[in-house]
Amino acid sequence: MLLNIIYIIIGVALVLWGADRMTDGAASLARRMHISEMVIGLTIVAAGTSAPELFVSLVSALKGTPDMAVGNVIGSNIFNTLLIVGCAAMVAPMTISATTVRKDIPFAIAASLLLIVLCFDSFNGFDINGNSISRVDGFILLAGLACFMIYTLRTAGSSNGTAAGGDTTPTATPATDGPGVARCLGYVILGLVCLVGGSNLFVDAASEMARDLGVSDGVIGLTIVAGGTSMPELATSVVAARKGQSAIAIGNVIGSNVFNILAILGVTAVICPMRLNGITATDLLVMSGSIIAVWLFSFTRYTVERWEGAVLTVSFLAYLGYLLSMVIM
Numbered sequence: 503m504l505l506n507i508i509y510i511i512i513g514v515a516l517v518l519w520g521a522d523r524m525t526d527g528a529a530s531l532a533r534r535m536h537i538s539e540m541v542i543g544l545t546i547v548a549a550g551t552s553a554p555e556l557f558v559s560l561v562s563a564l565k566g567t568p569d570m571a572v573g574n575v576i577g578s579n580i581f582n583t584l585l586i587v588g589c590a591a592m593v594a595p596m597t598i599s600a601t602t603v604r605k606d607i608p609f610a611i612a613a614s615l616l617l618i619v620l621c622f623d624s625f626n627g628f629d630i631n632g633n634s635i636s637r638v639d640g641f642i643l644l645a646g647l648a649c650f651m652i653y654t655l656r657t658a659g660s661s662n663g664t665a666a667g668g669d670t671t672p673t674a675t676p677a678t679d680g681p682g683v684a685r686c687l688g689y690v691i692l693g694l695v696c697l698v699g700g701s702n703l704f705v706d707a708a709s710e711m712a713r714d715l716g717v718s719d720g721v722i723g724l725t726i727v728a729g730g731t732s733m734p735e736l737a738t739s740v741v742a743a744r745k746g747q748s749a750i751a752i753g754n755v756i757g758s759n760v761f762n763i764l765a766i767l768g769v770t771a772v773i774c775p776m777r778l779n780g781i782t783a784t785d786l787l788v789m790s791g792s793i794i795a796v797w798l799f800s801f802t803r804y805t806v807e808r809w810e811g812a813v814l815t816v817s818f819l820a821y822l823g824y825l826l827s828m829v830i831m
Contacts, residue, residue: 503714509707513730516700517737524693524738531686556766563774570727571770572635572781575762576789577728579614582755582762583792584818586736590743590751591811597748598800602756607797609650610756613763614790616646621778621786630786633778640771647764654757697737704730724785725825752806759793788821 562571590596620642623633709726742751770776795817799810 503711506707506711509703513700513702513704513707516696516703520693520696520700520737522693522737522741523689524697527686527689527693531683531690534683534686556769559766559770560773563770563776572767572776572778573724573785574727575767576781576785577724578762579759579789580724580785580792580818580821581728581736582759583789583796584814584821586739586755587752587796587806588811588814588816588818589736590739590748591806592808592815593740594743594746594748595808596743596752596806596811598752598804598806600804602752603797603800603804605653606753606756607793607800609653610759610793611790611797613646613650613760614786614793616643617763617767618786618790621781630778630781630783635767635771635776635778637772637775640768640773640775643764643768643771647760647768650760650764724781725822755796784824792817 559571559574562574587596620635620639621630621633709730739751739754742748742754767776792814795814796806799806799814802810
């Protein structure tokens with residue numbers, strides 16, 4: 503038990519340090535290459551911080567615990583939209599561009615709704631226990647990922663972006679000082695290594711402690727594993743928000759949610775079809791409702807205010823309390 507606690511502390515330290523390095527590297531890279539920070543957040547940062555979810559979900563499915571794999575993705579997305587956006591907004595109000603509100607967040611909502619449809623093999627009720635995410639479902643999810651990447655990369659070709667409130671402003675300015683491209687990439691890679699390594703330490707230690715306490719794989723996936731694998735997103739987004747880089751923070755969350763559903767579940771299902779056990783329709787509805795809530799909050803002056811961040815955070819704590827009550831019952 504003591505050794506697991508030490509591993510958890512080391513994992514947290516690695517994640518926080520890695521998030522700081524990767525945020526600096528990604529922001530500098532965006533300026534150097536004249537690419538908007540939003541695009542960097544939606545692609546490089548989002549894919550990198552989703553690496554722990556990919557590893558955990560794939561290994562879980564291959565080891566015969568698909569409920570942990572699916573629970574990891576669903577729980578991570580809930581963690582991202584409620585706790586991460588909530589905490590980041592409480593640190594500093596998050597300014598969101600009109601393009602993000604009108605196009606990027608709706609894409610994340612669409613991905614969540616697509617997953618719900620695929621989880622219902624039949625519409626005989628709200629009980630999805632025993633249903634499956636097949637290889638065909640996996641290919642459908644990967645097709646959705648291809649559409650998302652094509653759309654996102656096309657937006658990178660524009661030198662201007664739509665700022666909050668609908669004004670057109672440059673998305674990236676030429677960088678004449680600061681670290682070079684190679685060093686920026688080095689920071690990003692080093693940060694990712696620390697993020698993935700620290701997350702794995704945290705997840706392994708926390709999962710072992712939970713099993714010793716008799717908690718099921720489904721609940722572990724929705725809570726401990728989801729929280730642990732979402733630590734990179736939490737650290738990256740909070741650090742980015744503190745540094746005034748809200749585009750990377752919100753882009754990281756949106757991109758990670760899309761990657762979690764379309765890429766992680768898509769790849770995992772194609773390799774190893776997953777049967778749903780321990781995941782309920784309530785979990786799916788909370789996942790979709792959370793991103794919809796962020797979308798609605800974004801319409802208020804294209805900013806997620808501190809009080810809205812507090813609402814999201816309290817909502818996450820309420821959901822966590824619901825899961826814990828189900829365990830006790």
